[in-house]
Amino acid sequence: MSKKMKNNTPKKKKRSTLARWFRQTVLRKHDIDYDNPEVIETPLKIVAQNFFAKKTAVFGVVVFLLILLVVLIGPYFFKLNLGEHEQTLIHVPPSNNMMKIPKEMHGRISDIAPGTTFGIGVDVDGKVYSWGHTRVTERIDLKDIPDEVQEADLKMIAAGMDHAVALDTNGKLMVWGNTRRSQARFTPDMEKAQKSGKNWNIVQLEAGMQVSAALDEGGYLYLWGNRSNFDLGIKREYQGNIAKIAFMANEYISLLKDGNVAYTGIKGKGSPFSKIPDELLQGKTVDIAATDRTCAGLTEDGKVYFWGRLEKGENEMPEIDSKIVKIEGGRFHYSALLENGNVVSWGNNDYNQAKAPAQVTTGGNVKELYVGNFQNYAILENGEHVTWGLSGFPLGTDNFGRDMLVRIINGGRVTMLVGAIAVVIATIIGVILGGLAGYFGGTVDIVIMRISEVVGGLPFIPFAMILSAVIGSRLDPTQRMYLIMIVLGILSWVGTCRLVRAQFFAQREMEYVTAAKAMGIREGAIIFRHILPNVFSLLLVSMTLDFATSMLTESTLSYLGFGIPLPTPTWGNLLTGANNSIIIQQYWWRWVFPAVIFGMCTICINLIGDGLRDAMDPKSTER
Amino acid sequence: MSLLEVRDLNTFFRTKHGIVKAVNGVSYTVEAGKTLGIVGESGSGKTVSAMSILQLLDTNGFIESGSIKFDGRELTTLTRREMYEIRGNDISVIFQEPMTSLNPVFTVERQVSEPFMVHQGLSKREAALRVLDMLRDVRIPNPEVVTKQYPHQLSGGMRQRVMIAMALACRPRILIADEPSTALDVTIQAQILKLMNDLQEEKGTSIMFITHDLGVVCQMADDVAVMYCGQVVEMAPARTIFGKPQFSHPYTEGLLFSIPRLDTPSDVRLEAIPGAVPHPLKLPDGCKFAPRCKYATERCKVEEPELVEVQPGQGVRCFYPDLKERRKDG
Numbered sequence: 001m002s003k004k005m006k007n008n009t010p011k012k013k014k015r016s017t018l019a020r021w022f023r024q025t026v027l028r029k030h031d032i033d034y035d036n037p038e039v040i041e042t043p044l045k046i047v048a049q050n051f052f053a054k055k056t057a058v059f060g061v062v063v064f065l066l067i068l069l070v071v072l073i074g075p076y077f078f079k080l081n082l083g084e085h086e087q088t089l090i091h092v093p094p095s096n097n098m099m100k101i102p103k104e105m106h107g108r109i110s111d112i113a114p115g116t117t118f119g120i121g122v123d124v125d126g127k128v129y130s131w132g133h134t135r136v137t138e139r140i141d142l143k144d145i146p147d148e149v150q151e152a153d154l155k156m157i158a159a160g161m162d163h164a165v166a167l168d169t170n171g172k173l174m175v176w177g178n179t180r181r182s183q184a185r186f187t188p189d190m191e192k193a194q195k196s197g198k199n200w201n202i203v204q205l206e207a208g209m210q211v212s213a214a215l216d217e218g219g220y221l222y223l224w225g226n227r228s229n230f231d232l233g234i235k236r237e238y239q240g241n242i243a244k245i246a247f248m249a250n251e252y253i254s255l256l257k258d259g260n261v262a263y264t265g266i267k268g269k270g271s272p273f274s275k276i277p278d279e280l281l282q283g284k285t286v287d288i289a290a291t292d293r294t295c296a297g298l299t300e301d302g303k304v305y306f307w308g309r310l311e312k313g314e315n316e317m318p319e320i321d322s323k324i325v326k327i328e329g330g331r332f333h334y335s336a337l338l339e340n341g342n343v344v345s346w347g348n349n350d351y352n353q354a355k356a357p358a359q360v361t362t363g364g365n366v367k368e369l370y371v372g373n374f375q376n377y378a379i380l381e382n383g384e385h386v387t388w389g390l391s392g393f394p395l396g397t398d399n400f401g402r403d404m405l406v407r408i409i410n411g412g413r414v415t416m417l418v419g420a421i422a423v424v425i426a427t428i429i430g431v432i433l434g435g436l437a438g439y440f441g442g443t444v445d446i447v448i449m450r451i452s453e454v455v456g457g458l459p460f461i462p463f464a465m466i467l468s469a470v471i472g473s474r475l476d477p478t479q480r481m482y483l484i485m486i487v488l489g490i491l492s493w494v495g496t497c498r499l500v501r502a503q504f505f506a507q508r509e510m511e512y513v514t515a516a517k518a519m520g521i522r523e524g525a526i527i528f529r530h531i532l533p534n535v536f537s538l539l540l541v542s543m544t545l546d547f548a549t550s551m552l553t554e555s556t557l558s559y560l561g562f563g564i565p566l567p568t569p570t571w572g573n574l575l576t577g578a579n580n581s582i583i584i585q586q587y588w589w590r591w592v593f594p595a596v597i598f599g600m601c602t603i604c605i606n607l608i609g610d611g612l613r614d615a616m617d618p619k620s621t622e623r
Numbered sequence: 624m625s626l627l628e629v630r631d632l633n634t635f636f637r638t639k640h641g642i643v644k645a646v647n648g649v650s651y652t653v654e655a656g657k658t659l660g661i662v663g664e665s666g667s668g669k670t671v672s673a674m675s676i677l678q679l680l681d682t683n684g685f686i687e688s689g690s691i692k693f694d695g696r697e698l699t700t701l702t703r704r705e706m707y708e709i710r711g712n713d714i715s716v717i718f719q720e721p722m723t724s725l726n727p728v729f730t731v732e733r734q735v736s737e738p739f740m741v742h743q744g745l746s747k748r749e750a751a752l753r754v755l756d757m758l759r760d761v762r763i764p765n766p767e768v769v770t771k772q773y774p775h776q777l778s779g780g781m782r783q784r785v786m787i788a789m790a791l792a793c794r795p796r797i798l799i800a801d802e803p804s805t806a807l808d809v810t811i812q813a814q815i816l817k818l819m820n821d822l823q824e825e826k827g828t829s830i831m832f833i834t835h836d837l838g839v840v841c842q843m844a845d846d847v848a849v850m851y852c853g854q855v856v857e858m859a860p861a862r863t864i865f866g867k868p869q870f871s872h873p874y875t876e877g878l879l880f881s882i883p884r885l886d887t888p889s890d891v892r893l894e895a896i897p898g899a900v901p902h903p904l905k906l907p908d909g910c911k912f913a914p915r916c917k918y919a920t921e922r923c924k925v926e927e928p929e930l931v932e933v934q935p936g937q938g939v940r941c942f943y944p945d946l947k948e949r950r951k952d953g
Contacts, residue, residue: 442682511724517679518718519738519789520710533728 047537050615057611064604067597071412078403080410081350082567086401088116088161088331088373091587095392098132099375105129107383113207114372115159116331117390118142122154128166133392136162138586142177149174159372160207171200173214181210181226190214190222199240208247215245219257221264233266246290246329248273248308253295259283261297277305289329291347296334298327304336312348320344328371330389335376337369343378345388350374353389360386396589399577400567408594411569412601418485418564419551425489426550427543430496435527437497438504445501456494460553464491465562477568484563488550499542503535537616544609548602555598571598625652626829627676627714627797632689634668634675643903645671645684647853650930653797658823658830660844660861662837662878664900668853669833673799677710694796712742715790719802721782725774731758731785732770738792757788760825762818780811784818791822799831804839816843837882841865849875852901852911855930859937870933870944873916910941918949 051057098117101109108123118132120142128150134142142164152168159165163177163184171194175184186194193200193216204215211225211232219240223232231251242264244255251273254264260281263274273295280297287298294308294315302323306315312332322338333347333354341364345356353374360366360378366386368379374390395404437448464487472480507513508531516530532539555572557563564570571594577583578591634646646668653659661669674680676691676698691698693713701709715738718724725734735757736750745753751770758766761784774782783803790798800819804812816839823830832843840847840861847864849857849872857864857872864875877896887893898915901907907914913923922942930940943949 511718511720512726514679515716515718515724515786515789516726516737518677518710518716519741520707520712521737521741522707530726530729534726536728 047612047615051611054611054614056607057615060604060607060611063600064608067412067601067604068416070409071416074409075413078406078409080406080569084400084402084567086397089393089397089401090399091590092117092133092393092397092401093135093587094394094396094589095133096394098390098392099377099387100131100391101377101385101387102129102131106385109379109383109385111154111157112370112377112379113157113159113164114370114375114377115142115164115207116161116373118159119372119375119377120145120157120159120164122157126152126154128154128157130164136178140178144176146174146176149176156202156205158205158207158212160212161209163207163210163212165205165207165212167202167205167214171197171202175212178210181228183210183212183225185224187222187224190224193220193222204244206245206247208252209249211247213245213247213252215242219243221245221254223252231265231267231271234264235266235268238262238264244288246288246295248290248295249292253288253290255285255288255297259285261285261288261295273308275307277307279303279305287324287327289327289334291329291334292331294329296327296329298324313354314347317346318344326369328369330371330376331373333374335369335371337366337378341365341367341381343369343376345376351390356388357386360388395593396587398574398590399587404574404589404593407569407574408571408597411571411574411594412597414481414564414568415551415554415571415598416601418481418488418554418570419547421485422488422492422550422554423543423547425486426493426546427496427539429489430493431500431532431539433493434497434500435504435532438501439508439523439527439531441505441508448497449501452494452497455491458491460491461556461560464488464553464557465560468557468562472562477565481564481568484554484557488553492546492550492553496539496542496546499538500535503538504531507531507534537612541609541613541616544605544612548605548609551598551605552602571601626655626694627653627831628690628692629672629676630690630692632672632675632691633687634671634680634684634689635687636681637683637685638904641904644906645853645903646675648689649850649853649855651848651855651858653829653831654845655796655829656823656827657845658832658843660832660834660840660847661850662834662840662847663850664835666900666903667850669835669850670801671853672850673716673801673831673833676799677714677716678706679710679716708742711738711790711795712793713795714797714799715793715795716799716801717783717786717790717803719805721779721786721806722774724786725782727774729773730770731772731774731777734774735770735785735789735792738789742793753792754788757792758785760791760822761785761788763788778811779807780814783807783811783815787815787818787822791826791828794826795828797829797831799833801833802835803832805834805836812839819843837865837878849878852903852906854911854940855938856912856940857938858930859939863937868937869946870937870939871946872912872939872941872944873918873949874912876946877915918943918952 101121105121105123109121110124111122113120118130118134121129128145130143130145136142149166154166155169156167157164163175163179166174199216199218199220201217202214203217206213209230211223211230214222219242221234221239221242223234225232229250238254241256242254243257245252251265251271253273254262256262260283261276263271265271268274279299284300285297286300289296291314294306294310297305304317304324304327314332314334320338322340322342324336325339326337328335330353333345335343335345337343342362343356343360343366345354347354349355351374353376356376365381366378367381370377376387376389378386380386393403393405395408397403433448433452437445467487468483472483475483513526513531516526554563554570558570558572559575561576563572566573574594575591583590630650632646632649636643636645649668649672651659663669675686686699732751732754735754739745739750739753754770755766758769763769763781763784777785804815807815819830820843822828832840834840844861847859847861848855851874857875880894881896883893896915901914909925909927910923913919916923928940928942930938931944932938933944
């Protein structure tokens, strides 16, 4: 065996035993393996090895890095819009089903009424389904479709913000959902018409923000619902002359039978929507549609004209190569069905509602198009359906209809930034003062420690509250963020200072300090270049733990309303609303998610800190 | 003129219980290229007198009076800034504990290059090259590897070599070696001492060798100062002390009796000096050694002897310096 091994070993690496003996005994030379000097183990490497041997520490690092990554990179993908306020999306629970048409309806869709966050659909058998966020209040849920609706032979359905309307073939109107705001209180002339059947051949049924409309074939318009915000009237001269209507947020416009567009509400000229483009007053208008704040009119020659408050790109219609058959408005966008069976969407794209998939923009087989506030449903010729737009919020929305996910990600960045900078400030002050006190001792020490006791004795939260109230009122939100960082830093250096001082007391008696002095090295250099590296390991641990504390303190202040003001999100002020039982019970997603991620983050930081401490001082685990 | 001349140095420490006179009127000289051995028990003021030279006393210590002349320059009146230039450059120190006198978080390269960068203003890279030369000078095998290592990876002897390399980096005129071999085992001790002797020959550095080991002094020193209770009790060439002296201080005599010699018959017990060093705050009047001295007379207990030159080159602080006479009387 030895023979074989010898043959296999490369000659370069090993000399024969004889030659080695000769060199060692006669020439007195020893083989020193210069190629493989002793593996150099730096203290850092040893600490790292110890650290990564600990499972909890590794877990902490991994989770923390994940959170950090999300928080650092996330804001570039989940852009924060500080002015965001979407009334129709308030307190939407975590969901992903706003466009999820039930399986039973697949391929058998006969009609869809898209609401704000939900949809109502009828299949070919006349069965009614609902999907999405249908809950209006604790008691009222649009999912509870009344039996009379389910049994009736439906002709039309419509869905608004919190109610739905259905009309059966006998001309019977049924309303369900929220009816507290007169959504089901029909006007006297409606009831008369319903009873007599005169002027009650309904061709269009619309539902909006707590209001509904029914249009008779003969041009009679019936409006009912919550009048407080809505221009829910019709000028007498237009009655009997209306061909189609479209709801904006608080008003409506009408297409008249003569091919003109008119603002038929009571406000008349007082409404901004009454300034209708001249092209639509030539008697050649064929269709109208409206978003929240804009209107669109389609003329015979296929041109579309917009008016109203065009702030969200509602008029940025792309070039189209076909004639528009039907135009529908969402809350901030339009979608149109073309003659060639394609669909185009434009306008505001916050929820991808104006980004129709290629299947419907080029497929050429769309049969029908339904547009809700932020949702689009296209029914293809083969009965299948394609949807685009808002399907839900993975972490729900808050009391202003803002996406919690976006706010948590952006809030994390603010919280971590504030925590990190506060720790850096506190550490710099603590190290300088602690180092001076510990190295020089005596009077310097006494003076510095008395100062630190005064600062440490300040009641932190009240002091920070007073400071931020007195100075903060004059600052803008960004400056206020810096103020919080500085306040936190200035008030929290005491612990670091004491730690550094105690360490310096021990270190300055070490002989290497005397040796450094004897080498002619100046005191400043000894303190910060010779002693500080020896203290750094402990400092790192304390910095890590302080980071978690600073984040918590910032959150406490923000929660109390003295930290970073809304609407800038932080993990602390995301929890601000969670101080009453309604939010805690009903809108659990508003506090559970921020609390969970924040808790995870601080726990992980503490795990890292503990792991570091154990790694640097193996004795601490031997209890 | 001597390279270093210490005259009537008094270094005191303020403590809660009073002023401790750690060094009390000490005088000695270090000649260029020679070695002065300072011998004495713990607490006899050896180290304090040496540290007084560099003004590296603890914050409660101060030089009460006396003069320290280095190359004709008075050191006691120098400013802080001027002292930085002396330390490590003209006079440097090797400490007793090689384990703790190197900074544990610095590599050897970083430690040894520090004096080059501080005193000679070399860049990091230039200093690193000089470090390798220095490590070779102190006979460190494989300096390329050692230079990247940390103190905890080195043995005691290697650390002391690094320490010596650091101390000799700027070619100081005087090297103060404060018990450099005490913490080492005997074989390494011999190597280090030989190294110091060799380096002294090569570079002509003067050495102030502080130790309590008479054997080491005998091997290293040209002149010897024996210290007791903050005073020099005997000052003589090493040859005189370790030969067959005519004059000697009883303390030196006691020290020499208390170490084994090759020519001591095996049945003779070593003689210990009775008693203990007096408390620094309750020093006796008269001769400080009187309470432990077997030759002490009434005069010794009342009157303090001066350091008297009994023969050229030898000074003894005793009323009865002649060895034969006092033995006869005792």
